[in-house]
Amino acid sequence: MTATVLRLSQTDDVAIALEDVTRGSIAGEVVAVDDVARGHKIALRDLDAGAQVHKYGHVIGVATSAIRAGEHVHTHNLGMPDAAATLASGDASATRAQLPSDLRRTFPGFVRRSGKVATRNYIGVLTTVNCSATVARQVARRTEDEVAALHAEGVDGVVALTHGTGCGMANRGAGWDILRRTLQGYARHPNIGGLVVIGLGCEVNAVNGLMEELGPHDDIPVVPYTIQDAGGTMAAIDHGVSLVREMAGDLRGTARQDVGVEHLVLGLQCGGSDGFSGLTANPALGVASDLLVAAGATSILGETPEVYGAEQMLAARASDPAVGDALLRRIAWWEEYTRSQGTTLDGNPSPGNKAGGITTILEKSLGAVAKGGHSPLAAVCEYAEPAPGPGLVFMDTPGYDPVSVTGMVAGGANVVCFTTGRGSVFGSRPVPTIKLATNSELARRMSGDIDLDCSGVIEEEVPLADMGRRVYDLILDVAGGRRSLSEELGLGGEEMVPWQIGAVL
Template structure:
């Protein structure tokens, strides 16, 4: 039922927003709408995402006094409506659910037809919604195996394939991070070159601020788990682990996390205290990295089935168009990868709040549906311990871009996971138990959720943005997809794909989705993405016992 509803919504989007746009009858020198004495057809200036919606989303700035023709009647726009913001198509008396995507995202406090929907005019209360039994969902419609596309990756001893071939320098704590940075930086400048080591992607460090000065238990265990996941990751050929020697995550504690990996790839360890300080540690580290470069260069790319690809899907710096263009297009690509027997991981649990019922309806069975609700419930309790609420999630940039509350943000955000059934719910940085679409526990904060997806095994991440963001990852390519053409043109050096063509009317969701999938295959096979070209190598670990939304 939920899958059918979403597909109807996508069809409605195609019908309403994918026809070529016509320019407003009058505009100023900046291309912004100015008031016209004649009425303007709604589809020229705004869109209705779903037939049951009672608001429209402005595609361009609509100036107060503009007459918009809709449902056979004229609507007088009472105030300026910025692009991406909503205005009421009908009077919405206090207590009326406000709908987009065919779903309620807020309750009106009293909004008249033609008025803008703002944070001050709504309540975040939502009506209770019935959930269709999840046991009715069928498996994905898999492609015949001979039709599954291929990519080129580095085969590892554990049977997985890497999209990159890095030598990693991993500090066990913040106390060893400076040494790790200097070893990796000097190795890249003085030991590694693409000409001498053509099969090696580079030498990277994973500096972080964890590992000591924190309570024992979850923070320490999480730090070591994430670091171990990066060491065992198929994008890493070999790893040097650096400790200070007295931190909570020292080698004695960390050894149980990395011992299984040491039989599968080259891993060596050094201690700053045992080496005799910073400079001695750097010298020793460079010797080891030099050896690792020779070993890593022996790996060569080989053709592999698309079924071996694990894709992480993310959104950040979102705007109101993200859920209408970029996210559904990425969802189309994600669905296709699932049909290829591949794996997709979606996270950002705070950003499914208000839409979790739709994901639960797509669960493999009732147990998975229950776990989806439990994941959101856990996060609500987690932030509540610190006196906060998930309603605080939208950033000032989100709100300025038209995402007035978490529910409308979530309804658009879940589209990046496509329409496939959800096979399971996993913990932060945990590996999926099989193929298909998985939901990972974790925050919405980009700097922690993106590394979590990679720790969970994603060799590549697709990241949608409306406002524009530049984040990358230490060991995995992060492809950026813009929701609108303006942001793409402004940040061409950072964004790989423009999904704003959907809004402009020159492409459909499906066409952009096909472009995204093709780009995923090329980047997985070695094409550098913009974040890599710009040197973005972000890495951070979710602290769990600190609030992240």
């Protein structure tokens, strides 16, 4: 019996099983001494305990015991090395994509008075504090059907933008700054065509203070109020419903117009990754990102814990040494931050990641950074900070999907691509989420959630450039109004989750 395996680099110590490998079968150049599940690693040579183990041509861990050629390599015999960050390689070079002559360069978008371009036209009901979240959700629930019925007339819906904080916190420091940046980013997002802001009335994150920082809104109508001033819960709900209906009526007839792809800001996210993520969907998304960047758009790569071990590769692509240094400082901050919380960055791979064949954070990161393609790294920005495009931008976010994407949306992302190998039901209203599958089994099993199956890169030998072009075209289709499956399912109303740092008082 023979089984197909893939060796990614001649210097690699392991190969990836492209199908289930049975003990005793021939797997590439070795005979399997274990059963090895699809997507998992098989040793190509004997390795002593303590030896560094390579995949993608880079260190992904150390052997915690002697490993025989043909043996399954995973959590039982592969661990994190000491001083892992020092083993990160910086041998990646930046390249600018060559744009094909037939590449689409425009899409139909909503153009705001300021010139900002939206991919969707939502009414947002934003809360300053968790205390007003129920009122905001009730306002959205009581109007969502009638507003959704206006989709053909240029109104995409109403979304409650709620969160779990806003009081019991200091009004200064990192946690405060992150919350205010996040709320301001959503309030100013071009995909919001009308905004209702609801507070309780006595919170630390007061409505009047937030509105002062937001400044005048010439693009869209913005109406703030508090539950206490409105006369209580029912009065506040009724007032919000009236405002949403009025805004929806005003937005009727909003038309799209052709604009250049340079107005796109793409959020790059992966979740539920598996052993195929770094081989199919992530590099295909990287190709699409490179095409967009070369055409003048902006791509945001985040999830700082998930570039650990690959940070030197990104830093080596920085357009300016100061940009690379900024990224390395964020990695150092995360090392100290996780240490102070009694954990390490290797705590990131989830049980699902490990079941899918990923063992260490170093291995996960080497696959995750493929989403960023090969474009020069133009800038590094703080969480929820406006992305300083055009170009490939790195945003400091946690790896946790809703927190990470919340920062990207607040930073201006107007379309999100989400790769997954284990499966995801993520959405990100008011921004469309496109989900890309890494393997065909997932694409079949969760066909109602997956917008594009990228497994053909491995399973059908589809050239990576061709799959990347499919991703690029899908991004433009969705940005231009085609609903992603997450939108069809109504997902994305619970995924605004600002990163919380600091004391709860």
